[in-house]
Amino acid sequence: MRTFKPFRYAVGAALGAALPVFIATGSAFAEDEPLAAETVQAVLDNIWVLVAGILVFFMQAGFALVEAGLTRAKNVVNIMAKNMADALIGILCFLAVGYAFAFGGDGWFIGTSKFFLSGQAPFDWGSSGVLNLSTSTFFFFQVVFAATAVTIASGAMAERTKFVSYLFFSAVMTAVIYPVVVHWTWGGGLIKRINIGDAVYSDFAGSGVVHLTGGVAALVGAALLGPRLGKYDANGKPRAIPGHNIPFAVIGVFILWLGWFGFNAGSELAADSLVMFVAANTLIAGAAGGVFATATVWLKSGKPDVGMAGNGVLAGLVGITAGCGALNFLGAFIAGAVAGIIVVLAVLFIDRRGIDDPVGAVSVHGVCGLWGLLAVGLFARYDDAFLGREKAGLFYGGGFDQLAVQALMGLIIIAWVGIMSLITFTIIKKTIGLRVTQQEEMEGLDVHEHGSPGYSSELLGMS
């Protein structure tokens, strides 16, 4: 339906002619023709996916707050700058080539058309080739996902990575590494060639595509960087480096949860009855993750650490992301609860292994991302995640096929992202360098990399 702003009528009159409407949209219809319900449904599909995409976009603020809260004050500008910059770069890189690599055709490995969205009608319903979504809608939704995937690594690499090096990595991640994984799953690549028995790989909203991908890159980055100064004592025992602003971290978790409703429920890519079900699953799994992580850390350390509770919520959300359409409420609860337990153990394990991940990104996104994939194989009940059959999960009598294909694809993602990240970070390390100097790290990245501190006190700050 073409719409006019109020003055439009008047302008038409003033110019003495009804101005023709030039733009042709999929839903355009002549005034006399009755509007088809299908058209309204198409509008609604696109509106919903847009709103969901807007929620996903807002996750950037959530990541920034969680990462800032769990790190030190002297690096808060750097964390903020990285979270903003990777979104900016991610948007532009994905627009330029990432979208094309992901959705430009159905070769098994990589897409090869639609660079810069060229030749894509931006308005028409269905012009993206995906259901009723217009190119604009689908691009919007996909690009905010890309921005999410890249930002995961920033937390694990916090407080010691050179800013410019991180920018370079962000570009590679959103231009190549991530889009290829997308292509394999949602772009119709690898997924079509890999099936075990009846079982087709299923990752509804991206436990694997987004979170495992982000988590593996985070792991490689953190490992190559080495731990922050002072993180391990002389005997290699990890020491706590408390975050400087816990309220930031908790508000960040709430914002991420908010965004996750868009992330998961929007991934239906249409407005239908699965959307609300997915949202309810997302709510339940997040709550279960939080409760079980709190209980786990409470039992292990005697205190209900709220940062860990927040990690638990995020773990639960990551754990349900693949199966948010396939698992029933009970399955969502279990997937979330298990993720909540796993994440605490993983954080403590990784810490002890000499990998310094200040915010637990590897555990939350990497470990629980993999868990999310497997959870589909275990608990898949419905066929809302494009599984091809009901009750595909092991516990619903579906046998091991689904579990196996989930694990297989998980391994492939780990291999691809691991190798590509390793190459990227190694090139960076050999050329511009990956890590700031010892002095910069001790005095804080904010002043050295960005010019001034995040918290200026007027009193003695100026001259």
Place this chain on the structure above:
Amino acid sequence: MRTFKPFRYAVGAALGAALPVFIATGSAFAEDEPLAAETVQAVLDNIWVLVAGILVFFMQAGFALVEAGLTRAKNVVNIMAKNMADALIGILCFLAVGYAFAFGGDGWFIGTSKFFLSGQAPFDWGSSGVLNLSTSTFFFFQVVFAATAVTIASGAMAERTKFVSYLFFSAVMTAVIYPVVVHWTWGGGLIKRINIGDAVYSDFAGSGVVHLTGGVAALVGAALLGPRLGKYDANGKPRAIPGHNIPFAVIGVFILWLGWFGFNAGSELAADSLVMFVAANTLIAGAAGGVFATATVWLKSGKPDVGMAGNGVLAGLVGITAGCGALNFLGAFIAGAVAGIIVVLAVLFIDRRGIDDPVGAVSVHGVCGLWGLLAVGLFARYDDAFLGREKAGLFYGGGFDQLAVQALMGLIIIAWVGIMSLITFTIIKKTIGLRVTQQEEMEGLDVHEHGSPGYSSELLGMS
């Protein structure tokens, strides 16, 4: 409408067969059949209520920020932990039994079926039994309301309550106390048996159900706990204990206001023309509350306290919550303005009576919740709040009936919640104890209850 992800087509082809679509949804239709506009409307109803529910969910962050901002730095982790934990627990308890108690049948007192949502088709439009809403949609919307109701008390009980005791209370609140009140009003319980003349009790979005309920529990909790150390001097004169982060409090108010649009306008439980009207009323009443609270505190103390202005906004919002569909713009303005004045007086009054409510929760939610119920009796103009007649308000010639039934139900809620909270808190007090030790309170709950402070300074924090 069933939808497919892009690769789906390919998968179907790869597997050599169009995969059947297993899930039956209320809106499912064969491809050849034309789509009915009624179906699209059902989708739209559910999408809107979901979006509204997502906004309500986000109110958790708002509560956390308001409460954190108006209390001291040494307890900020505890406030955050309570706000997160009560949401987590609330979601699970409401899922398990709360929803059943609220909506499981229409006995006058309590629902008795639908525990764990068992036997409820999650997808189909209208499967919740409420208009077009699917079980998933309606559950989502109701459970985020429950999380809101429970979180109100945490502010009034801030800075001195044992964490584990608060968790216990949260569970009882969301499992029993709150669901019963819901059942009486929105679940079709008591409300059907209580009418005065023509007048049926009306609480569109929950001035009574949510806010009065939360406020009464907050009052009982704060009274049983006693004031914070140092809150009253030797002569019992209240002393100010300034909040540690006013920007947090103000941003929290904005987030709550944002969520309130979902809270009130989503309570229509459908997408129709009342929704926007309710949103406009919500905007107007909040603004009026803020302006009149600012003016009141300015006149009384000589300074425009911004925390109180924020309380005023919230008071205005609480004040319009019951009548957001029944009052016209003028009524909304008056309801909000009066709430803004009331809240300031109530805060000062309660403070002087020896009840220590650090954030004004009792005044905002309890006192103005009751006012919101009465405002319907005074100013109801439209029959959008299921009143059964237009112009039911006293000032529109509707006589005293509506006012009386509103007051009656308000008193019943106060009695129920008051008694139940008293029992719950007393049991807690006699068993695990309600309050932290004096040393813990002085040194801060963060370190003692949660292990570490909310704001760590690197310099001298580690060893």
Place this chain on the structure above:
Amino acid sequence: MRTFKPFRYAVGAALGAALPVFIATGSAFAEDEPLAAETVQAVLDNIWVLVAGILVFFMQAGFALVEAGLTRAKNVVNIMAKNMADALIGILCFLAVGYAFAFGGDGWFIGTSKFFLSGQAPFDWGSSGVLNLSTSTFFFFQVVFAATAVTIASGAMAERTKFVSYLFFSAVMTAVIYPVVVHWTWGGGLIKRINIGDAVYSDFAGSGVVHLTGGVAALVGAALLGPRLGKYDANGKPRAIPGHNIPFAVIGVFILWLGWFGFNAGSELAADSLVMFVAANTLIAGAAGGVFATATVWLKSGKPDVGMAGNGVLAGLVGITAGCGALNFLGAFIAGAVAGIIVVLAVLFIDRRGIDDPVGAVSVHGVCGLWGLLAVGLFARYDDAFLGREKAGLFYGGGFDQLAVQALMGLIIIAWVGIMSLITFTIIKKTIGLRVTQQEEMEGLDVHEHGSPGYSSELLGMS
């Protein structure tokens, strides 16, 4: 579609009669009549614009955070109070008279009816006279725009303006100055009388109406106030006064960007295929603005200042606001990129000229607002912004007409807002005074104007 809450049925039964539904809405239909797809579309139009308006509302929190972050801790309560108060006042003033001046008829200068929304059916679809929007919907969307326009000035005038004087200005701005500009463009006033050749002035979402207007008022205010104490040294060289909380500023930028999707895409005032295109353009332009501003400040000062990067994002968003429907993706990229460069140069230029604008509001909203208007003249490709023709932009062969009419209207807005602001601020200055005393400014506005500091440390704060 009239909807009932669950108990409603029961109530009806209890009272022994189906209660008649009193309210007549545009979409009301008898139960037997089939629902028209046009009606559902109307509901959808209104729901979308409401959701967009809710997002715009949330920009208040974004402005508050950006402004608080870039100023000093001693004035943080004041900044918060101004951001809250101008919204409160703006809502009420626009309700009372602003809406009427903007949309009450089509005289060339100012509207003259609809004061207090009197006589406007609040519910019916299309009752606002604008497409399918009900009065409630359209009012909601317009009033949150007004609140945005007024809040722009608070940043430029930060840290030295008397609170009561700012309130007075806010009232004049939302009651008169801004509504007149709206009337000229979206209200069908001046715009109908001004056209150059075929070219009709186009400002889709308000680069001119909102941002240029806010920016010019900000400039006049900042100039009349004079710089903050200590901003310039004895030789008139500007000195840096670092903001006290950079994370606040960055989160504020993310919130503003979030809101901007509502701001721009909601300005279609309908749910159609342009909406998603506009959102995609908004995303691209913001990203381009951020990247190019970062690069510019990096080149000029050697450091990637994150506050400036944030300004760049906002500049990009302002730059695409007028042309978000008319420019294609490439155009959006260019408009944003150029705005990102402009804003850095403008901030440095204005700083050197003795105008003290602590947050860069004049540069972001004023300078880039004008750029946004001109960008339409240069790059207009589509006729989605009610241009009356495709390819109106200079670079698409449209000649200079469009550019000229854009510039002309920009100048008119500058003149009107400049003169009106000058008059308003001068009256304030001569009567109640515009600026706080030197002591108040040095010790902070928080304690002096609002009673207590924004950040209280318990230790030595109380007695």
Place this chain on the structure above:
Amino acid sequence: MKLITAIIKPFKVDDVKDALKAIGIQGITVGEVRGFGRQGGHTETYRGAEYKIEFVPKIQVEIVVDDGAADGAIEAIKASAVTGKIGDGKIWVTDVERIIRIRTGEEGPDAI
């Protein structure tokens, strides 16, 4: 004249101030410090890991008094700052050669 420096527990600062005011002391300067001593620190946990805090928050109180007033001031601080629990802190006294009131330029006891 003497400079009396006291390290006390933070929540005692009001009591000490009141006690000093009560005996006629008209000027006090306080600052936030952290102390390490017999009291030892305490263990905190963060994300499930323990760590030790050795420096605990204290308040440093400084007053310059006339020689004759020193003993009274010390007694007042002792009496008001004591809890009897480890970590109550120290008072130490150093000699002050000159003291000047900036506002007036007055020197010596008059400047206190």
Place this chain on the structure above:
Amino acid sequence: MKLITAIIKPFKVDDVKDALKAIGIQGITVGEVRGFGRQGGHTETYRGAEYKIEFVPKIQVEIVVDDGAADGAIEAIKASAVTGKIGDGKIWVTDVERIIRIRTGEEGPDAI
């Protein structure tokens, strides 16, 4: 050598630093403190209730100088920190027995 301690108004810190630099002082240590004195505190309001702030923010300046330089330094501080309004603060002087530069181990006047 002498340790000169000055309690000054916060916004005077740059002036004092410049004045000390001007007379050749090469090292200054400053800290944030709060003071109670003749200036009294002020009343604040929070949520409509009044409360009294008795400790006002001050800056403590510490410089160690050679005996001969003490008077000049005191004069410089006095001149640059004065506003003539109550609360300008104090300067007090104590004797320093040793001073060492950590970097080099130098002692005495050379270490200043």
Place this chain on the structure above:
Amino acid sequence: MKLITAIIKPFKVDDVKDALKAIGIQGITVGEVRGFGRQGGHTETYRGAEYKIEFVPKIQVEIVVDDGAADGAIEAIKASAVTGKIGDGKIWVTDVERIIRIRTGEEGPDAI
């Protein structure tokens, strides 16, 4: 007894504490200060404009020790706080006439 005051680089505080503990010092008070000295400040940029920070963060360490323990303490601080780079800081010593433990009222060396 002596009061030893040291101005050190912030990241050296743990080393100094450990060194002092190692030689049997049982009480330390530390505070955050800012220092101006030979080290000079540094230039920061904000929104594209440069500005100079002249005061750099330092930690002030104060310990009261028995006369005989002073030299050892000074040596310990010197050894643990030195980096050899400009800005390592100073140590100065003043005489303490009395010291009292608030908890017990003990005076003199016993109170340390």
